[in-house]
Amino acid sequence: xxxxxxxxxxxxxxxxxxxxxxxxxxxxxxxxxxxxxxxxxxxxxxxxxxxxxxxxxxxxxxxxxxxxxxxxxxxxxxxxxxxxxxxxxxxxxxxxxxxxxxxxxxxxxxxxxxxxxxxxxxxxxxxxxxxxxxxxxxxxxxxxxxxxxxxxxxxxxxxxxxxxxxxxxxxxxxxxxxxxxxxxxxxxxxxxxxxxxxxxxxxxxxxxxxxxxxxxxxxxxxxxxxxxxxxxxxxxxxxxxxxxxxxxxxxxxxxxxxxxxxxxxxxxxxxxxxxxxxxxxxxxxxxxxxxxxxxxxxxxxxxxxxxxxxxxxxxxxxxxxxxxxxxxxxxxxxxxxxxxxxxxxxxxxxxxxxxxxxxxxxxxxxxxxxxxxxxxxxxxxxxxxxxxxxxxxxxxxxxxxxxxxxxxxxxxxxxxxxxxxxxxxxxxxxxxxxxxxxxxxxxxxxxxxxxxxxxxxxxxxxxxxxxxxxxxxxxxxxxxxxxxxxxxxxxxxxxxxxxxxxxxxxxxxxxxxxxxxxxxxxxxxxxxxxxxxxxxxxxxxxxxxxxxxxxxxxxxxxxxxxxxxxxxxxxxxxxxxxxxxxxxxxxxxxxxxxxxxxxxxxxxxxxxxxxxxxxxxxxxxxxxxxxxxxxxxxxxxxxxxxxxxxxxxxxxxxxxxxxxxxxxxxxxxxxxxxxxxxxxxxxxxxxxxxxxxxxxxxxxxxxxxxxxxxxxxxxxxxxxxxxxxxxxxxxxxxxxxxxxxxxxxxxxxxxxxxxxxxxxxxxxxxxxxxxxxxxxxxxxxxxxxxxxxxxxxxxxxxxxxxxxxxxxxxxxxxxxx
Numbered sequence: 042x043x044x045x046x047x048x049x050x051x052x053x054x055x056x057x058x059x060x061x062x063x064x065x066x067x068x069x070x071x072x073x074x075x076x077x078x079x080x081x082x083x084x085x086x087x088x089x090x091x092x093x094x095x096x097x098x099x100x101x102x103x104x105x106x107x108x109x110x111x112x113x114x115x116x117x118x119x120x121x122x123x124x125x126x127x128x129x130x131x132x133x134x135x136x137x138x139x140x141x142x143x144x145x146x147x148x149x150x151x152x153x154x155x156x157x158x159x160x161x162x163x164x165x166x167x168x169x170x171x172x173x174x175x176x177x178x179x180x181x182x183x184x185x186x187x188x189x190x191x192x193x194x195x196x197x198x199x200x201x202x203x204x205x206x207x208x209x210x211x212x213x214x215x216x217x218x219x220x221x222x223x224x225x226x227x228x229x230x231x232x233x234x235x236x237x238x239x240x241x242x243x244x245x246x247x248x249x250x251x252x253x254x255x256x257x258x259x260x261x262x263x264x265x266x267x268x269x270x271x272x273x274x275x276x277x278x279x280x281x282x283x284x285x286x287x288x289x290x291x292x293x294x295x296x297x298x299x300x301x302x303x304x305x306x307x308x309x310x311x312x313x314x315x316x317x318x319x320x321x322x323x324x325x326x327x328x329x330x331x332x333x334x335x336x337x338x339x340x341x342x343x344x345x346x347x348x349x350x351x352x353x354x355x356x357x358x359x360x361x362x363x364x365x366x367x368x369x370x371x372x373x374x375x376x377x378x379x380x381x382x383x384x385x386x387x388x389x390x391x392x393x394x395x396x397x398x399x400x401x402x403x404x405x406x407x408x409x410x411x412x413x414x415x416x417x418x419x420x421x422x423x424x425x426x427x428x429x430x431x432x433x434x435x436x437x438x439x440x441x442x443x444x445x446x447x448x449x450x451x452x453x454x455x456x457x458x459x460x461x462x463x464x465x466x467x468x469x470x471x472x473x474x475x476x477x478x479x480x481x482x483x484x485x486x487x488x489x490x491x492x493x494x495x496x497x498x499x500x501x502x503x504x505x506x507x508x509x510x511x512x513x514x515x516x517x518x519x520x521x522x523x524x525x526x527x528x529x530x531x532x533x534x535x536x537x538x539x540x541x542x543x544x545x546x547x548x549x550x551x552x553x554x555x556x557x558x559x560x561x562x563x564x565x566x567x568x569x570x571x572x573x574x575x576x577x578x579x580x581x582x583x584x585x586x587x588x589x590x591x592x593x594x595x596x597x598x599x600x601x602x603x604x605x606x607x608x609x610x611x612x613x614x615x616x617x618x619x620x621x622x623x624x625x626x627x628x629x630x631x632x633x634x635x636x637x638x639x640x641x642x643x644x645x646x647x648x649x650x651x652x653x654x655x656x657x658x659x660x661x662x663x664x665x666x667x668x669x670x671x672x673x674x675x676x677x678x679x680x681x682x683x684x685x686x687x688x689x690x691x692x693x694x695x696x697x698x699x700x701x702x703x704x705x706x707x708x709x710x711x712x713x714x715x716x717x718x719x720x721x722x723x724x725x726x727x728x729x730x731x732x733x734x735x736x737x738x739x740x741x742x743x744x745x746x747x748x749x750x751x752x753x754x755x756x757x758x759x760x761x762x763x764x765x766x767x768x769x770x771x772x773x774x775x776x777x778x779x780x781x782x783x784x785x786x787x788x789x790x791x792x793x794x795x796x797x798x799x800x801x802x803x804x805x806x807x808x809x810x811x812x813x814x815x816x817x818x819x820x821x822x823x824x825x826x827x828x829x830x831x832x833x834x835x836x837x838x839x840x841x842x843x844x845x846x847x848x849x850x851x852x853x854x855x856x857x858x
Contacts, residue, residue: 118307433494
């Protein structure tokens with residue numbers, strides 16, 4: 042070896058055997074001399090050209106074998122490389138090589154051509170081993186693959202027929218330590234012709250500045266004594282090692298062993314080195330092709346999954362629905378989703394406490410990338426407790442802050458690994474000098490591996506990253522949808538509030554008018570109170586009916602029956618209704634409700650309903666113009682006399698329909714009783730299909746005298762009104778504004794029955810209803826939401842009354858004897 046300082050090409054270092062090889066007397070004849078004074082001019086010219094290529098590639102460049110005109114060397118193989126402003130020229134006699142001269146490019150083309158026909162990667166590697174053995178003649182050629190845990194495995198092998206195979210054996214990481222792997226990444230071919238060589242020192246050993254000379258790319262670099270002993274223990278006297286690269290990483294090695302010294306010519310070394318580089322490219326392409334094939338299929342499944350998921354129906358909401366699609370993308374035995382503090386699981390997963398520990402560990406990482414392991418216990422020691430059920434996990438964070446995860450679990454895969462010797466004894470003490478020696482035994486050693494799952498493949502990791510990005514997109518779309526819905530809801534709420542404000546003002550205006558007009562015609566406080574209560578009740582009933590229909594229309598017959606029922610229990614006999622099924626719009630329904638209420642009130646006070654024999658006939662029909670005509674006729678009532686004064690009720694009867702609806706109202710008194718005809722203009726009434734309804738069953742009116750009742754109502758004014766009404770009927774009433782207050786009252790006293798407002802402030806009364814059921818206490822529900830209120834199925838047999846509370850509905854509904 043000769044090292045020259047650049048750019049002057051002055052010899053600065055030589056191997057101790059260089060003077061003898063060059064026919065010189067000593068080192069002093071070389072050090073400090075121009076290279077032109079040492080080597081033939083043509084050799085220097087070729088070396089300079091090759092060095093330019095070597096400086097670009099960063100690896101040694103080999104020249105074809107040539108005559109040197111040096112008697113001690115004869116025909117030589119030449120290798121050159123540059124390192125740290127030094128040019129290294131290495132000369133090796135080719136006359137003693139065991140292989141002949143070859144054309145590297147022609148040989149490599151032939152070798153690669155046969156590899157193209159291999160159907161899969163295992164066969165590809167096996168053919169590669171056979172090709173290298175055919176060219177080099179080594180006893181054993183192995184393709185050695187590095188695994189994720191640092192160990193290696195013999196993935197392919199070609200060997201002499203009488204040798205024991207190493208195929209499938211594993212070797213611990215310590216057999217090829219990190220420093221050796223780093224050198225294999227720099228120098229792609231390493232030839233050791235004879236492990237019993239005699240080392241020749243480099244002179245001088247250090248550079249001028251005292252730093253060591255970097256021989257990392259030197260083909261003649263001496264070998265570690267420990268490695269020599271390792272090879273001797275294996276029975277190997279000559280080796281060749283070729284790096285297999287995947288990008289910039291060391292995928293594995295082509296390791297060639299011979300039980301005798303074996304020297305390769307420079308041209309064969311160049312061919313094998315080139316073959317290794319082409320093999321690396323083709324192997325990477327094949328692996329990428331397999332990965333791309335898997336990824337393409339998985340992406341199709343991912344696209345299908347994303348197309349199936351709506352923003353409001355995703356794996357965050359319903360994992361079970363999408364679990365089969367996720368498993369088709371990335372094979373696993375169990376799934377879990379941790380989103381917004383809620384956990385969903387499908388299949389084989391750790392117990393809940395184990396899942397919580399895993400999620401805490403993942404959140405503490407603070408890393409937005411996927412977490413992958415086939416040995417969960419190595420990261421979470423407590424995971425060994427459930428390793429038989431779950432040993433590996435692929436965790437995909439899908440929130441901006443890594444706190445929500447999709448977790449894919451794999452069960453333990455119990456495997457038997459066969460090692461080339463005991464991996465737990467990579468070295469042993471040397472009794473002679475106390476030095477650590479490499480192990481001597483390479484007999485097959487079996488190990489049962491537990492606590493690990495099947496490994497997660499590169500393609501599976503790539504699709505996991507794609508899934509993570511897609512889930513983030515789903516979240517963004519979902520957030521956008523929620524934002525749009527929130528804006529739309531706010532707009533609807535604003536419209537609703539405006540409409541509600543309008544309607545409430547109208548209702549308050551109507552009630553205010555009722556109060557003023559009723560006061561002017563009242564004869565006493567009691568009559569004033571009663572008139573106001575009944576008129577407001579009539580409006581409330583009309584309001585409830587319209588709420589049930591969405592504030593669109595409500596049946597006329599239902600209005601008439603309800604008003605009649607308020608005054609007589611024998612509706613079908615005393616109030617005869619005849620006419621088609623008709624629905625009234627909201628405006629007409631409210632107006633007619635007040636008119637009919639006043640007519641019924643007058644009939645009950647002064648007309649047909651004030652005596653047992655009295656009858657009322659109400660008939661209606663749709664006119665060809667689309668108008669509705671309704672007639673009222675009383676008979677068998679007391680003698681009718683013209684009133685001496687005009688009350689508010691008469692005003693409501695005569696003027697409401699003309700004023701509110703621009704219709705007509707005609708009233709007449711005769712000996713039989715009141716006769717009235719009303720006409721509603723077209724557009725207010727619609728005829729619908731007729732349906733026959735069963736006659737209402739007579740209701741039992743409870744006697745509340747002496748009963749103790751619990752009223753659960755969160756509105757003070759409504760509660761006071763109901764309490765007054767019930768106490769007026771003889772009951773004792775305890776009022777509670779919340780479930781907590783009600784429970785306290787129940788713990789202090791006994792009650793005969795309870796009235797529960799469904800919707801209390803911030804809660805419902807259903808929990809209290811369950812408690813009352815357990816106590817065996819009867820109760821009813823009350824609500825101001827009409828039929829739109831939600832009542833659980835378990836309370837289907839419980840009566841419901843509307844608010845505001847009325848004595849009659851309370852007495853007819855309360856289940857007390």
